[in-house]
Amino acid sequence: MTTSAISLAQAIAARTTTAAAATDAALSAITERDGELHAFLHVDADAARQAASAIDARIAAGETVGPLAGVPVAIKDNLVMTGVPTTCGSKILEGWRPPYTATVVERLIDAGAIPIGKTNLDEFAMGSSTENSAYGPSRNPIDPTKVPGGSSGGSAVAVAAGYVPVSLGSDTGGSIRQPAAFCGLIGYKPTYGHISRYGLVAFSSSLDQVGPFTTTVADSALVSEIIGGHDHRDSTSIDAPAPSLLEACGRGVAGLRVGLCSDLLDGADAVIVDRVRAAAAALEAAGATIVDLAIPELRLGLSAYYLLAPAEASSNLARYDGVRFGLREERDDVAAMNVATRTAGFGPEVKRRIMLGTYALSAGYYDAYYGQAQKTRRLITNALDAAYQGVDLLLGATTPTTAFGFGDKVADPLSMYLSDLFTIPSNLAGHPAMSVPFGTDSAGLPIGVQLLAPGRRDDLLFAAGAVLESEVSA
Amino acid sequence: MSAWETIIGLEVHCELKTATKLFCGCPNMFGDEPNTNCCPVCLGLPGSLPVLNKGAVELAIRIGLALNCTVAPSTFHRKNYFYPDMPKDYQISQYDQPLNAGGWIDLPEGSRVGITRAHMEEDTGKSTHLGGTGRIHGADSSLIDYNRSGVPLVEIVSEPDMRSGVQARAYVAELRAILVAVGATDGRMEEGSMRVDANVSVRKPGDPFGTRCEIKNLNSLRSLQRAIEYEAARQIDLIEAGERVVQETRHFDEQTGRTGTMRSKEEATDYRYFPEPDLVPLNPSRAWIDEIRSNLAPLPKARREHLLAAVGEVTPALVDLVATVVDRDLDTLVSAAINAGAPAQLAIARAANELDADGVLPSPASFAGTCQLEASGRLSATQAKQVLAALLDEPHGDPAAIADRLGFVAMDDGALDTVLDAAIADHPSEWQRYCDGDDKLAQFFVGKVMAATKGKANGKAVIAAIAARRP
Amino acid sequence: MTNPNPLTEADVIKVASLARLELRPDEVATFTEQLGSVLGHAQDIAALNLEGLSPMAHPFDLENVLREDVVTPSLDRDAVLAAAPDAAEHRFRVGRILGEAP
């Protein structure tokens, strides 16, 4: 499927095709290729077909339908849907069917979208390759010997393989932007609080945000406007109108100042650096001013992130104790049952981060690790705010490398963590960022360039992203 | 050897009387069918998020204001520990920035107890133990009901200002009265809506504080006092035997009246407190606090003072009666009766002893009327009590009409003289002893007259008549 | 970097027990090394002088997000208990609880 969500929805609304046909196309593509790529952990074909027929019936009856009516979508398996298995890529949640639906999924369904299934991820969204999924990794459709990136790897694959035009992921330290870069997609991490987290299984609550994978910037804007906006069920949701993203897609970048940030570039492969410079040139040609700048504080993000996120995770993941849902390894007493269940149910990366976070919060170490990381977070945010006094946007690489091979980084967690270096600062600051595909390396693997904007100026990403997109397709 | 001094500080957990839980819209209801008041949030299901209940915040602020605390900008923290009745395996509580800090309460007997803080937190679910004794020890398995999970609590932490079990008991009684008065809780200790932990240590006066032990989950005023008295004696015995008090958590056994070790300090949990990222800071506006303050119901102390001000001479017995009247919420009725002309002391005494706060109450006018009839001698005390009882069937009834219906006719002085003459004639030797100065025998003759008149005689008039006959 | 490992095997065992995880002896060694290398990397911020910076818990300064005290529907009890690994008498069932809540 190469059609964008917007044109597919238009075609369905105009009755040149049907929701049923679009859904069948998605399902048969999955049947054909997902045995190899493993984007999905769960496909609900019957429910999808039923939902599609209902949309077609409403269109036939002349009813008004939503802007995504009949568009098949894929949902990362850390977003809950009533009655649909949600595993978070973990054995500990195997078989769990949540009794409620995430706000973002509810809003997609209200807009007429057809959820096809739940996509693979690194266990509890902890990882950069999907190799930490308890159900086996996903493969990059551009080169199946490479990882698709992570943690939202399955959602990236579902769109890059052409199954569906839209999928939802979550981004805590780059988990949307990095796989988008590896798979050649638009990946958008909104301003923290712009999109509800209600029903997103928490990894690190103060960093997690939901966002879409799409093939076009306009689709990203449309989907984000549909799932975004205030939600009273999420206390950290921002209750204020945001600038229109769809409108921004046509705005251009004339007069914008774009900071080409060496600290979002140094250390990346040369071919990636070249493409980022080419992106800068493209923005300049479209009327933006390019400013070279350095924000050395961003380099500290990795350490802060790998203390803060595990600390929150160690607490968020305490509830997987075998008492109320999911796996239980029965033992005589509850504490022993907790230990056995968690030991059997969590994979090594999750255990690693739980222990790291527990340590960072424990008596005697809180100030040196967690407290210091929180202050570093402030330092980085202040540095970004200062940079935005001089520029409207920042430009850099999304990842230091293109998609890597399976097993390349598994043995050394720190090297895996280092692949998040450029994406982490936006999560720490709560700022929006987007990865836009901008060429390939010599092997044909996609390269993503990253746009960063100040908090609540997500619209600027769409203005600049659309310019880069038109440059690539030109 | 100088006496030991007991040092007591209390932590009181109070369930707030809101319609819904602290972080979700499930009903906050005691006694419902198990697990019927549960949702993703209070079950701690993956993906759920808390949203703070405005009603609970308002009640917590009322508590803070009633305890003379400063209501301050505050944040929520996570207190991490594993326990099956706690669905998220962390409790959302307040840590270094509590909503209310630095207050005090004055106890009826005159002492003042400092309040360190009164912060908000969520309650846990409830487990029932199967097999064995029904208690934790010896049970084969436990069943958990999460209806109580997420119910709003305020934890009120006192300064270590109390010096006896009696004082601690008075503190909790007064605290309970305050919390009930401001509408924050129903104060039912037996249902667990108020639970007390006591920190107890002993020292010689002037010495630094001794090592303290915390006694958990005291569920009645009686247990609180017994546990503290036992624990203080235990610590004194230890020290006097040359041993040391070990800092630990203890529980109180109602059956044996003893405290026992629950957990030593070495086993103390590392709670790993950190700011709750799913909630934002709570910073009540000055206007909101002022509005809550202006709507705050009068507190027990003020209500007691108001009643006492209506009385001429204040005696310790009267102070107790007033405390009872206020404690039972009868002071509004008593004040209205006083305003309607009832003599204050009599109205207070009759309300404290004859009226049932949870039952039907007479109207202020009828209550006042009854007290006036008694004070004027138209009714004897016994008769007045019977009229009050009759008013339960017709709260607005006319006391005089009820007295007539019951056949309560005031005795005239002539009738009283006749009865008294007969009593003296029947007991000449007693009368002689009375006339010789044995005052106690006055009461003997009052009793004879009362018996002869079946309680219709006015006690004061009888006493006056007897005294008048003495040569 | 040749920083000494800030973490001992005893630390790892203690942390695992706090987190209700059990490690095999070989895992203790691996985790000690891996967690040590992450904490070693974090020495770059441990060494910073960040006095005067307030700890950042939230990206934005929202405050007073409150809901009205109004009842909303709870879940159906059968649906709640259907997810339970074990249930009896309309409640979640677990094995023995050793010790009171801390």
Ligand SMILES: [Zn+2]
């Ligand atoms: Zn609830």
